[in-house]
Amino acid sequence: MEKRIYADRIEELRSMMRSRGWDAVIITGSDPHGSEYPAERWKQVQWLTSFTGEAGDVVITLDHAGLWTDTRYFIQALRQLEGTGVELHKMRVPEQVPIPQWLASAFEENKEVYFALDGLCTDNAFAAEVKARQIAAGRACHMVSIPNLLDPLWEDRPQVPQTPVFEVDPGESRIERLGRVRDWLSENRVDYLLLSALDDIAWTLCVRASDIEYNPLVISFLLVGQDSADWFVLKEPVEDPQTEETFRALREDGVQLRYYEEIEIALSDACGSVAAGELNYHLSSLLGPGRLCPLPSPVQKWKAVKNAVEISGMRRSHFADGLAMEKFLYWLEKSLDGDRAVSEWDAAVKLGQLRAECPEYQGDSFETISAYGPGAALPHYITPNHEAPLLEQRGLYLCDSGGQYWGAFGGTTDLTRTVPLGPCTPLEMEDYTLVLKGHIQLAMAVFPCGTPGCRLDALAREPLWKAQRNFGHGTGHGVGWFLGVHEGPQDIRQNLNPEGLVPGMIVSDEPGIYREGLFGVRHENLLLCVEASENEFGSWCRFEPLTLCHFDTSAIVPGLLTPEEHDWLNSYNARVFSLLAPQLPKAISDWLRAKTSAI
């Protein structure tokens, strides 16, 4: 079995450990930029263990190999790790033992330990905690930070990608955005801002590329001072005309283009204080506590508040996305009615094709979750590309997908529809309705501007809680403008994130229920936070749905919706119909009329 190669790789790593005197090697699933989707080069956990989940860290000692991942990936990890010798350590469970704690009890007392890690791909706070817990356990601990640690073992390791770079016009120039950074530097008496999060860089410089899957980003670092803006982006000679054009425009705006690897030298040389928000362990160590300011980067927050151009692009993207979705749902129903075999994979492929009919479609904003029945009970199900389960004309089909759009307009979409394919069980219908109640309650919320999302989270859950049901993931995340489908700093979830919701922010509204081995329900729209009014009690916000795709009413349990929820649903569906119908073929618009008729 092929799994032997992973066991072999781990043994090779152990040979290296023995020759260098390392007690443990820590490999994280991250890249130097803390990206959600690392480029192939940084899929180190996958190369070492075969595990392909989005969240997973590995610790190798001389007698143990462990993968730490959370509830979303337990089933996948157990399947993929079989035969590799790697053990699963479960996170986000009450009995969890995170890596720092596990390492604290993994060695004998008083031992002097050496831990090797790829400091570029390791979070600074995490490395600090590993060390602190060793010291608390009475051991001297040496952290050996080696960028590209696995290079000697990994033949043909992919290079850092360099795809064509192009400009976007968000209605605010990069001169203005760099100006915001410089004003912030003055106000905070800091000499430099170092941006390492790729979407923060793309936002600031108004550039995009395709270096990262699902995200139109450029792998790079950006160091901004009062009189300088150094972009560490070059990896190989640029031959693409569009990129050359973009780089020329950047230079005209005072941005100096430098080689990606030069960031280390530049930081070693930089005189003065540097704010960097979240930064990897290696670059943090280069700066040292003397130069590294503990201020969060302001860009994340600026980026979260969309301006009029960005909002208009989001609306048009959602319009295009809605057309594709309604065509897809029509196709799905008619295909099943016509007894055509449609697998989860076929459906995902079809949806991609329909999105691609829009010239602005650039690709998906994340991997489509196309899940029928039991598969949908896994909130992060991965649709298999062969032998995928076939859809049947009963029960619930869940489809969570989104697109990246650029051209005449731009934006990023993300929606989930749970589709009754035929008769549903009473439990399926009850769950379908309760989750929809939660979705609607949050969508209808009115709240003081600046209220943190964690204070609204219960609105989406209370209809489920009343029935003593719940879901284990957050209710909402921020979404970028032709950027990452997940962005901060705001969210709507259990964690007590103090970041307030203000007009211009976008969040998803996606409560769910998951019934192991049976089915799953999730209803997701993106919501735009808008100002409702101002009165003696303060400023008020409400949400406006950006997503345009009807909610199927056939699985609703009559009587479970309040009159208010009823009205919201009918008027939302009516709006979807009235906006999309004129652009749909007659057969589909007739079908949609019936689907959206008031209940």
Next chain:
Amino acid sequence: MEKRIYADRIEELRSMMRSRGWDAVIITGSDPHGSEYPAERWKQVQWLTSFTGEAGDVVITLDHAGLWTDTRYFIQALRQLEGTGVELHKMRVPEQVPIPQWLASAFEENKEVYFALDGLCTDNAFAAEVKARQIAAGRACHMVSIPNLLDPLWEDRPQVPQTPVFEVDPGESRIERLGRVRDWLSENRVDYLLLSALDDIAWTLCVRASDIEYNPLVISFLLVGQDSADWFVLKEPVEDPQTEETFRALREDGVQLRYYEEIEIALSDACGSVAAGELNYHLSSLLGPGRLCPLPSPVQKWKAVKNAVEISGMRRSHFADGLAMEKFLYWLEKSLDGDRAVSEWDAAVKLGQLRAECPEYQGDSFETISAYGPGAALPHYITPNHEAPLLEQRGLYLCDSGGQYWGAFGGTTDLTRTVPLGPCTPLEMEDYTLVLKGHIQLAMAVFPCGTPGCRLDALAREPLWKAQRNFGHGTGHGVGWFLGVHEGPQDIRQNLNPEGLVPGMIVSDEPGIYREGLFGVRHENLLLCVEASENEFGSWCRFEPLTLCHFDTSAIVPGLLTPEEHDWLNSYNARVFSLLAPQLPKAISDWLRAKTSAI
């Protein structure tokens, strides 16, 4: 005018400042225990400025005298400070300048400043911030901590009170509670736990007294080690037999009784680490960072979770309290019907008399707020004891009160009823109904055990938010068992307090609306958190109202309540009637039957 004496006192203080070379004196409204209601001895702010609000701190420099207090007390402060020369500094407003920030800009650059404060009555973190901001402003700063700083100026300053001490039986002995502390010390590898919060001490030692207004507490410190429990409580020779008996029992349980002042010497001498939770500046300094562990005290959390004996006492206290309240509301209605002049003050007095009919009543748990019309628009209105406004047969009367009970049963109560005294305006009725919706929504909540109260706060606010109305105070606070009416660590409010709600905790549910110059509405019950069930989604909690007093249905706007809210209200009122009626005189029970008939 008498206000001259305050100006004179401030001038005397300034003479002291000049002779000692102090640039500022900071006087806080607190006592050495961080109590909500300090004893007379520690009403230093009142002695110096005449201000009687519960929250107020004073800074005196050679050319400025300022009082810092929050929104609740602005009107009162402006009235009381007139003629004293003390200026009001407003807190909890967007433009607030707290004391540390104000002091940072109050002196010239590079000056070496000396700030005097009564370190016993000053919070440690606050003193640290004052100092840090001076240093940030480029000044050398000396904090001169002088316990009882005002003694030389304050003739006949009251002594530390010593009232009779008695034992309570909460179903868990002090031996067991000291055992919990000692287990905690072992687990956390700490040598001592120092308790300075008076309710934590009363809980641990199962004792009560009347040293503090509205709170059955003993002014003291408690220092617990593995083999020792030193109670610093004696102030003068004990002559009371009950106190002697209690002290004997304590000694038998291994508690050493020591003089109150000896805490300073004891801490100077104590070998080993000391955990103390929140501790005043003076005692913190005595311990120093070397011995003071930054662990929170565990007692607050233990105390918050009531056991079966405590819950049963709370139920019986609320039963007694409900009888007094219904008699009061009956008396109120009949008095006004009979054209008797009833002032806010008369009503408060009558309510106290009716509570006192219960032999277990020990006094009020806080100062009754009896407010008609505009007075009720101040959430912390103080009912004047002469020339109080008269109640009329129209609009809303708000009464927020509670009792302390001890004897055959014990407990602490706190409830607010807003009573329509006759015809109400549409706005009064709408506000009355919306606040009641909020109250009911929180009371009906079902939630995962351990959910922080801040995540439930929006349930009580959303009905108001939907109408773009709000209130500026928290929705709920913890309540003690025959202890303080306000206790932590849990609460239900805007602040992101991570403390989870678990079975056995008690919280108030008291949303409101305040219309300046017009009226105020607040509906408050105490709720007991109980376990609802356990299923595949986890453990579930819900609330059970402890308070027994009907909500008047005459001011409800028909149609604003959902059917669910309707049912809750009818069944709550029916339960109040069925439990209380058998113990009420026939005339009152007949009246209550009508008041509680279903709507």
